[in-house]
Amino acid sequence: QLLSKHGRQLEAIGLSTAMHSLVLLDSGFRALTPLITWADLRSAGVFEKHRSTAPAAELVDRSGTPFHPMSPLLKIRHLHEREPALFRQTRYFADLKSLLIQRLTGRLEVDYSLASATGLWNARTIEWDAAALEFARLEAGRLPDLAPPTNVYRHWIWRGQKQTVPLVIGASDGCLANLSTTFGEKGAFNLTLGTSAALRVNLAEYRPRSHQNLFCYYLAPDLWVLGGASNNAGNLFGKEAEKPPVLDPNGMEPLLLPYRYGERSPLQLLSPLYGFIGREMPDSQAGMDRLLEEAVLLNLRWIKTQLDEEIGAVADKLYLSGGLLRRPGLSQMVADAFDTIVYRSDELESSALGAILLSWQALGRVDSFASLSEGVRYERIAPSGPMAVDRWKERFDFFVSAVNAYLEGNTLPR
Structure with a gap:
């Protein structure tokens, strides 16, 4: 109708x-x-x-x-x-x-x-x-x-x-989200931020991984999707969000460990590791949300570090998708945290769009996925500048040290 x-x-x-x-x-x-x-x-x-x-x-x-x-x-x-x-x-x-x-x-x-x-x-x-x-x-x-x-x-x-x-059997939501944002471009990264999150890169062939928390899934004979998935993203926000416990009240700088729902990448955690490090927890919801956003992106940057090691290169292009990007300023935070230019489309239902693109190919309407990208408009967002990028690098090093120290039972970094 x-x-x-x-x-x-x-x-x-x-x-x-x-x-x-x-x-x-x-x-x-x-x-x-x-x-x-x-x-x-x-x-x-x-x-x-x-x-x-x-x-x-x-x-x-x-x-x-x-x-x-x-x-x-x-x-x-x-x-x-x-x-x-x-x-x-x-x-x-x-x-x-x-x-x-x-x-x-x-x-x-x-x-x-x-x-x-x-x-x-x-x-x-x-x-x-x-x-x-x-x-x-x-x-x-x-x-x-x-x-x-x-x-x-x-x-x-x-x-x-x-x-x-015609009914096309299609593919997985993650692979299709990659397809609709990158159109199969080899070496292009896609970051999907929704209830959970995933960072993926397109490859021409299947690749075994030294980091066994990463996946490599099929989309087409010459298109494979290498990536890592995180349990913790949009599900940390909202009215039902749980106030994090204080893990260490003596930390000099406030930091959040975001693994409320365990984790799949960059670590495999079956139990939660969720809590606040620092002397003073933010007294406003906006301040707490800022720490949550930072923690989610630091964890995803950790996944990207693993992916860069797997493919032997550092990507200079990152496509964004997912409903969490509706949060004001988050796309700019991604550009700064990853120190790369990001491309954001207005299309947030990326998996559904990917199913449409794959169906067109299945019906013989197009010769290649790349031909479907013509006319697609992206908002291009560059990093804010060296100071912002350096600050994120410092926070990333502190974050990784804090997570590893906590898991190993050592003194948390100050």
Whole structure:
């Protein structure tokens, strides 16, 4: 109705889906569990037992997915060990995307992009990985079939009615957010700031990582997304925000450690590390928000330091996306904190736009993603100047020292 009102018709539907979800199905494709999200930490025991082992490192090397309780790989192993009856009852270990595709088309399929975020996939063979399946105690037949992100379904059913509008299976929300801001430009970074956050860079091929908290996910045969995800961003703000406890009242400069929800990158923390260092906590909400913004960006700068080490270069271009950028002055803070020119688009729903761009390619409307960038306007924001950049560097060094000291049980820096 909305399209008709504007004299348009629906040409295609493209799907963007969150990563790391898991839902257990019986032989009739009926759900045996609610949707299990990345934030479910019940597999922490599996993580702690295997995290430092050579087989875990090899799984990370082949799959592109960090070894972490967010990963379906660990969740399935946990179910095998702790809920064996449910494990045996389960015919298919699916996810949100494959469940939706099954309901619409009758075929249980998942795209390569989402599969590359399961920990069960082999990035080199583009198939389910035999060693990962053995670790999860699975056979490949209990997982969805694999399909490229450009796979198009031309006949499907919605509410009992046959549909002929092309349905594109699409990719993961993170990869699509990168696509809509960088248009596949190799070496270009994207920072997504929403409820959580992620920093990503486009590569031409799959790359193993020395920092195993980083991921490398599939988007196209010649387009891979290397990055790190943070649990802590926009969820630290708002009316429900918890006042941070004081970790050390003797610190000379005020600093916030932002890991209220644990962390995935640049550190892997299953427990919170959230609190204030300093003699005087800000007495206004604006002052506290400023410390929160700083802490979020310092943590993301730490991720970028790891990414720079992985690719052997320092990026001079950073694209921004995400709803948290509505906060006044935050884009300028990013430019200063990262000491780089940032490009901000007015389009905040970057994952949805990425699904549209991928659908156009799937339907043969464009030859390359780069051709879609023509006419896109960005606000260009440069660092404020050397003094601001130097100040952020000092704060970053202090932040890293404080986090490491706290984790190691040492005296916090003064």
